[in-house]
Amino acid sequence: MASTETTAKDKDGGDLAGLEAGLDALETVQTGRRPLRLTLREKVLPPVVAAVLVLAVWQALVSFEIVDDPTKLPSPGAVWHVLREAWLQGELLGYIWTSVSRGLLGFFFALLIGTPLGLLVARVKVVRAAIGPILSGLQSLPSVAWVPPAVIWLGLNNSMMYAVILLGAVPSIANGLVSGVDQVPPLFLRAGRTLGATGLKGTWYVVLPAALPGYVAGLKQGWAFSWRSLMAAEIIASFPDLGVGLGQLLENGRNASDMAMVFEAILLILTVGIAIDLLIFSPLERWVLRSRGLLVKG
């Protein structure tokens, strides 16, 4: 009796297992990495072509003397020359490092303050009602507005720069987290609760990881705000004792009526801003989205 039951069950089970394996194989989508050649052609080539076009137009403006005043528009060659000189004198990396170290350190502090603040606003109703609107309103306030009060309160020093970065970046980071938490599907919260993830455990194991895409988007924007605020602060509050960052370089160029130096500074500010985003924030965002199957290829 027992043996017949086992054989019957095994036979049935074997059939079912085979059927299921077949279904799984049919329904599983094969995914693979894009070939490098395709990435180069579709992702790298277009921006390179665009940059070359801009350079060509710029050179043409100078060569055909459409703009023939070098104090208004220096030639690409003149800007290149200034960059080369700064590099050869060993000053270029110094300018960049002064600004980047300020920017990243300020961003790091903004992260430490913005994250718990965002969590508080997202999870505590009273706090949200009290400061939620101000926090999102602050995002539309140009951070350059904070420079004069910061100079008066803190003087012309590094703390003033950090204060301006914080005021610019904290609202972005906090708001990113708030919208991330708001967009957590209620189903995840219910599923978490039935698994026993309530209270702080629920926040740690369900809410925070589910809110990660929104949070990372907030970080990305927070960095852009940090960098912008810092440049505003460096341009307005340039002071020899503070060391020469990219903002000061731009201001020095203006004072010396050296348009090539102004262009050099603008190019560097743009390049650093893009480079940090490309090296840190975009890969982070892509990784978060890809691991959740949220990144559509193509």
Added chain:
Amino acid sequence: MATTLAQAADGTEAVTHAARIEHVSKSFAGPAGQQLVLDDITLDVAPGEFVTLLGASGCGKSTLLNLVAGLDRPTAGTIVTDGRPALMFQEHALFPWLTAGKNIELALKLRGVPKNERRGRAEELLELVRLKGAHGKRVHELSGGMRQRVALARALAQESRLLLMDEPFAALDAITRDVLHDELTRIWRETRLSVLFVTHNVREAVRLAQRVVLLSSRPGRIAREWTVGIPHPRRIEDTAVAELSVEITEELRGEIRRHGQH
């Protein structure tokens, strides 16, 4: 008030019910004042029993399941369950930031299973739902049927004596659903779990359950019950399943017709 059996009474009561639902009513504040969704439901699920709750839309079957799961409180009446029930949804509700295996391990972790045992236990559960080797797979890499099986494994990881299922196969294609019916029956018989399964699909109810409970709509009341004596393994196309399904469908249609008359 939902309490667990361990806390209930004086501890002398033997575990004779996986769930005991007594005179439970539930109303929600609606546009036309308080709306009664569930009216005086009394239902027991015995240990190891498979019960399906069947009803048309608006019968409050999902509401009842939420009450039993402890996600909401009844307006009146009591619900006693043997420990915290596991719950499976129509959507898989797996966490997309974790792999299939880690989803199961999270359930184990929240239940207090020590770290060094979690991996092995998760592998065992994946093997039980025939997904051996899927531990490292991301949720989006799995098909609909595979996701529901991982969700089932995660629910089983809770080691609850009662499994609540809220139309878990409704979003799947017919072939996959049929296979998962066989799977669920096999796992239910192996684990001797109690299952309370909500559906609007009569054949599904008859194919799976030992007892089918029909709910009327607006408000949800228990209209009728059938004991299903058809021996396992059952098939969805079995004559016995079809005959009982016809009878139940007639009753269900009658319930729905009543709503068109006033």
